[in-house]
Amino acid sequence: MTEPYAVPVPSGYRVGAWEVRAPIATGAFGSVYEGRRTGGAGDLPRVAALKFLPTGTDTPRQLAHLRELVEREIDLYRRLTRPRLIRMYETLVVDDPARPRLDGATVLVLERAQRSLADLLSAAPRPAAGPALLAQICEGLAQLHHAGWVHGDLKPANVLLMPDGSARLADFNMAAELEGTHAYTPAFSTPDYTPPELLWAEIGERGRRIRPSADVWAFGVLAHLLLTGSFPLPGGTPSARRDAAAAYARGHDELRLAPQLPDAWREIVRDCLARTHADRIGTDALLRRVEAAAGTGRSPKLPRAPLPRRRRAVLALVSAAATVAVAALGYGISTWADSGTTGGASTSGKSTSATYGASELRTDKGIPVQYRRLIVDSAHDCLQHEVSPALIAAMLKTESNFDPGLSDPTAGGEGEYGIARWTPSVLRWWIRSDGIPAKKTPQPPLTPAQSIPAMARYLCFMEPRLETSLPGDRRILIAASYRTSYKKVNAAGGVLPQTRAYTVRVAHYLKEYTPPVKK
Numbered sequence: 001m002t003e004p005y006a007v008p009v010p011s012g013y014r015v016g017a018w019e020v021r022a023p024i025a026t027g028a029f030g031s032v033y034e035g036r037r038t039g040g041a042g043d044l045p046r047v048a049a050l051k052f053l054p055t056g057t058d059t060p061r062q063l064a065h066l067r068e069l070v071e072r073e074i075d076l077y078r079r080l081t082r083p084r085l086i087r088m089y090e091t092l093v094v095d096d097p098a099r100p101r102l103d104g105a106t107v108l109v110l111e112r113a114q115r116s117l118a119d120l121l122s123a124a125p126r127p128a129a130g131p132a133l134l135a136q137i138c139e140g141l142a143q144l145h146h147a148g149w150v151h152g153d154l155k156p157a158n159v160l161l162m163p164d165g166s167a168r169l170a171d172f173n174m175a176a177e178l179e180g181t182h183a184y185t186p187a188f189s190t191p192d193y194t195p196p197e198l199l200w201a202e203i204g205e206r207g208r209r210i211r212p213s214a215d216v217w218a219f220g221v222l223a224h225l226l227l228t229g230s231f232p233l234p235g236g237t238p239s240a241r242r243d244a245a246a247a248y249a250r251g252h253d254e255l256r257l258a259p260q261l262p263d264a265w266r267e268i269v270r271d272c273l274a275r276t277h278a279d280r281i282g283t284d285a286l287l288r289r290v291e292a293a294a295g296t297g298r299s300p301k302l303p304r305a306p307l308p309r310r311r312r313a314v315l316a317l318v319s320a321a322a323t324v325a326v327a328a329l330g331y332g333i334s335t336w337a338d339s340g341t342t343g344g345a346s347t348s349g350k351s352t353s354a355t356y357g358a359s360e361l362r363t364d365k366g367i368p369v370q371y372r373r374l375i376v377d378s379a380h381d382c383l384q385h386e387v388s389p390a391l392i393a394a395m396l397k398t399e400s401n402f403d404p405g406l407s408d409p410t411a412g413g414e415g416e417y418g419i420a421r422w423t424p425s426v427l428r429w430w431i432r433s434d435g436i437p438a439k440k441t442p443q444p445p446l447t448p449a450q451s452i453p454a455m456a457r458y459l460c461f462m463e464p465r466l467e468t469s470l471p472g473d474r475r476i477l478i479a480a481s482y483r484t485s486y487k488k489v490n491a492a493g494g495v496l497p498q499t500r501a502y503t504v505r506v507a508h509y510l511k512e513y514t515p516p517v518k519k
Contacts, residue, residue: 007031007052007105015107016040016092018050030054034112044089044109051108052094054101070106073173077108080147084140086160086170087111113160113168117226121156125229131265131294133159133167134223138283138290139299140169141219145212145283148178152185152210154218155193156225181381182209191242192231193218196249197277197383199242209380213277216286220272223290227265228258232273249275250464264293275464277383278457361389362513368402371419371448378453382460391475392456394509395482396420398502404448418446420455430454455482462486470494479506 005026013020017040024032035050053070077088092107120127127133137159144151151158151169158171176183184206189198195217198208224232233248234256235241247253255273257266268289271281281289291298354369357376361367367375375396379389399421400406409415414423424441431438431454442450459478465486466477472494480495480503481488488496495503 005031007054007101009033009050009052009102014038015050015094016090016109017044018048018092018107018109020050024049035109045112047112048089049110049112051110052102053106053108055104055106070108070173073175074108076149076172076175076177080144080149082140082143082147084136084143084168085172086113086168110170111162111168113170114163115161116157117159117161117167118156120161121226121229126227129165130226132296133161134219134226135291135294135296135299136167137169137222138219138287140167141215142283142287142299144169144175145215149175150178150183150185150210150212151175151215151218152183153189153193154215154222155190156222159222176207176210178212180377182211184208185210191238193221194242194245195277196245196275199246209383211277212283213280216272216280216283217277219286220269223265223272224257224261224269228261230258232257232269250468251275252468262293264289268293276461278461357389359515361393362515365512367393367397367513371396371402371452374448374452378456381453382456382463384460384463386463386475386478387456387459388475388514390510390513391478391506392452392459393513394506395455395479396452397509397513398479398505404451405445407444415444417444418451419448420446420451422446422451422454427451427454430457458482466490473507475510476503476507479503 005023007026007030009020009031011020011022015035017037018035019038021034021036024034026032030051030053032049032051035048037044037046037048055070074088074091081087087110089109089111092109094102094105094107096103117133137154141151141154151172152174153171154169158169160168160170162168174185174189176185185208191199195214198210198214221232224230231241232255233241233244234253235244244253248255255270257269261269268281268286271289272286274280288298354372355363356372360379361372361376375392376389379387379392396402396419400419402419404419406419406421407415407417408421411421411423414425416423424443424446427446427450428441429437431442431450459482462481463474463478466474466481467490470477470489470493476495477489480499483499483502484496
């Protein structure tokens with residue numbers, strides 16, 4: 001071995017039906033070895049990869065949450081069998097009190113790959129097979145997303161290449177099952193492949209909220225790297241490129257796409273790396289465009305994703321050391337999926353509580369109880385902190401006095417309807433499924449489950465497009481943009497005279513609905 005292995009396992013060691021052979025990869029706390037089958041069921045392969053993770057009782061205290069990550073990965077492996085995902089054959093637990101560092105360790109028996117994509121890129125920064133590999137990687141993402149999961153850490157080290165040259169996705173300890181529009185993952189990812197909205201995301205009790213669009217961003221970065229040998233954002237270090245991503249998301253910088261990138265791929269990368277998650281291409285559309293650009297033919301149509309099940313809360317404040325340890329292993333250790341017109345979390349099956357989101361939205365100021373969860377969850381779908389539950393509630397109050405049956409057929413030519421006063425043809429663009437607008441224009445009556453999440457998406461779209469030099473409360477500028485457009489607010493240098501009375505009312509209710517700051 002050229003470096004100390006975190007979990008030292010001697011050559012020839014037996015675990016289950018497997019004999020440990022050559023080392024493959026290691027991180028700070030976990031290690032992967034080649035394994036040869038010496039017995040056991042005949043349907044097991046002769047060679048596999050044995051991933052040792054120290055989840056026994058004698059592990060250091062800082063690994064207390066490592067088992068949670070291991071269980072996350074095992075859960076996905078057991079429930080999903082897809083041709084573009086690395087396969088798990090079985091799991092074992094080491095029972096060897098004579099070896100304290102091994103005793104109690106979890107062993108994942110995985111499909112043996114030839115090498116990782118990172119290894120390939122180190123030898124050939126622009127491999128000839130790049131387009132075909134990208135089609136397979138994208139197919140793997142589509143398989144994950146259709147099954148209701150987000151990968152959460154797509155990068156070259158987590159793409160494995162099989163002996164026949166085909167690609168498999170690996171490293172599912174950061175993967176998470178969707179619960180409506182979001183999943184929750186530990187607060188770890190690789191900066192070069194992390195979308196801007198997650199670079200400054202808040203970490204809650206369940207971890208960081210993540211969407212499938214985060215994987216789409218990572219795919220765009222990976223595609224540019226695989227086809228050109230360079231990253232699409234400037235900077236000589238990951239931290240410099242991270243800062244460039246933040247500047248790009250705020251409209252202060254542009255992508256630096258390589259001139260040798262073919263036109264079809266240039267458009268694909270641009271659509272993957274849209275500044276906001278809502279503007280990124282959906283996974284299904286991405287797969288078809290990637291397959292067309294690669295010339296590989298269309299993969300089979302995927303089945304509809306199952307309804308997400310409610311999962312137990314996961315401990316998300318994972319020790320940084322434990323998380324990096326699992327992520328560092330090169331061998332599998334290392335758009336919105338929107339609910340359409342159902343309104344996201346309002347259909348989660350939980351009873352709506354009069355105190356839901358009380359830390360962000362007053363409970364004593366007349367906000368209808370039946371809309372609280374929809375307002376709070378819709379605001380949380382946007383990672384622009386100015387788009388808050390209090391702002392959405394203040395705007396709904398000003399627009400309609402919380403009247404879901406509002407009907408103003410003469411307004412704006414086409415008419416305005418519902419709790420958020422939507423014009424139906426405009427609302428169509430913000431009722432989204434997998435990042436794609438609704439196919440048909442909704443007809444009145446427009447339900448709160450349609451209108452409120454769409455309002456949050458539209459506000460989230462506009463916030464980064466408002467110039468940073470505009471004077472005044474940015475939340476009020478967002479509200480003014482809803483009544484006119486962000487372009488008109490930018491051109492006017494602030495609130496337009498015709499919307500001043502409207503924004504005064506929004507400001508009044510915003511103050512009224514915002515809970516006092518606790519001292």
